[in-house]
Amino acid sequence: MSKITIEHTSNPAIIKFVASKMLTESSYEYNSIDDAKNSTLVQQLFHLPFVKKVFISANFIALEKFDILEWSEVEKELLEILEAYLEQNNSVFAEDSKEQIIEVYAESTPNPNVQKFVTNKLLSNQNIELSKIEDAHEVPLAYELFEFPFVKEVFISDNYVSIQKTNDLEWFEINNTLRDFLKEYLQSDRRIVSESYRSVPQAGSVNKEVFKTTDDEISKQIIAVLEEYIKPAVAGDGGNIQFLSYEVETKEVNVLLQGACNGCPSSTITLKNGIEATLKQLLPGKIGAVNALN
Known part of the structure; x- marks a missing residue:
């Protein structure tokens, strides 16, 4: 050895x-x-x-x-x-390693009730946000996480899981438990999400009377800015931003905040001073305001 x-x-x-x-x-x-x-x-x-x-x-x-x-x-x-x-493995250049060595470590986020657990394995190409165990039957990893009584919400994206806890415990009391569970789960190569699962906004997270999808030219420009400039920074904090619509008359942009961003005390500051300011700078004259519909 x-x-x-x-x-x-x-x-x-x-x-x-x-x-x-x-x-x-x-x-x-x-x-x-x-x-x-x-x-x-x-x-x-x-x-x-x-x-x-x-x-x-x-x-x-x-x-x-x-x-x-x-x-x-x-x-x-x-x-x-x-x-x-x-x-x-006999070599660091072996193409056919017997087993991927899984590692998981925790990162704090701007939301004090949300911790981001990052791993060296791709978990999902979708952004999956779940707020109760009844919605998690097709996402086995989230389903088992909800069996912990202190897990309130689960957000899975790329190579990380953002977990929102209940208020009755502190992170230092449960961090190791969650980290060990995730490491063992991923090392065992159990299914993370079913092949048939398709992520959709959570019920109640979007006001259906207000929400109306748009795909006009300005909407496409907004999506391009969000993808290139906003999403990487938001993902670094354990969250995600999803474009919903653009109102031509008022120049308002409607988005959905997910993961650590949803319910974060500083999300309003991020929305106005970060996202809205960036869109106004890169799309001058086209942006009035940015609203989170959750």
């Missing part, structure tokens, strides 16, 4: 994991998951949102991080991932 040790470097953004055996006779640098077609391990590492670059050379793997956390918060878990992978 290959042993791995952690080495901190003079660059605080870069950490090295040094193996007790040679990993490669060449040197490789990966700047994105698209560069990592020859390495399942590197692909898994890029699913972690703080990983910016991966370097493999001789007997070490070096990682460069985005400035969203400190290495001390995740280095032990990364060590476990690398050791487990090398124990199961």
Whole structure:
């Protein structure tokens, strides 16, 4: 079994994991998951949102991080991932690893009642928001999460789950329980969402008398701005924004806030100072106001 040790470097953004055996006779640098077609391990590492670059050379793997956390918060878990992978695979470049090593870590969000649990595995291509167990029969992961009495709402998107808790407990009391459950569930390769499931806005989250879909040219421009400039930032906080409609006469934009954004105390500030301001700047003269219909 290959042993791995952690080495901190003079660059605080870069950490090295040094193996007790040679990993490669060449040197490789990966700047994105698209560069990592020859390495399942590197692909898994890029699913972690703080990983910016991966370097493999001789007997070490070096990682460069985005400035969203400190290495001390995740280095032990990364060590476990690398050791487990090398124990199961003869090479970091093996295309057919026996099993993906799942890791889950928690991130706080602007909403104090919502925690974002990020994993190195794609969970869903849909944005799935559920507020009760009765709606979760086709989303087995959410169904089992609702069996915890302190889980109030579940939002699943990409490689993370945002969970809203009840008010009677603090996160430090339940974080490890949820993290361990998610890690075990995903490692067991159980179904996350049924193939027939199609995400729809939750009942009561949209005023049906007001909501009317639009697909005119300005609506398409608004969607393009939301996709490129707004959604990545909102997803980083464990939420999502969904375009609903554009009112030509009043120039009002109606959206649906999901995940950590829904019910967040700072969502009004985000809506006006962030989303509305960005749309007004990039689409001058076309935006009057942005309203959340939930």
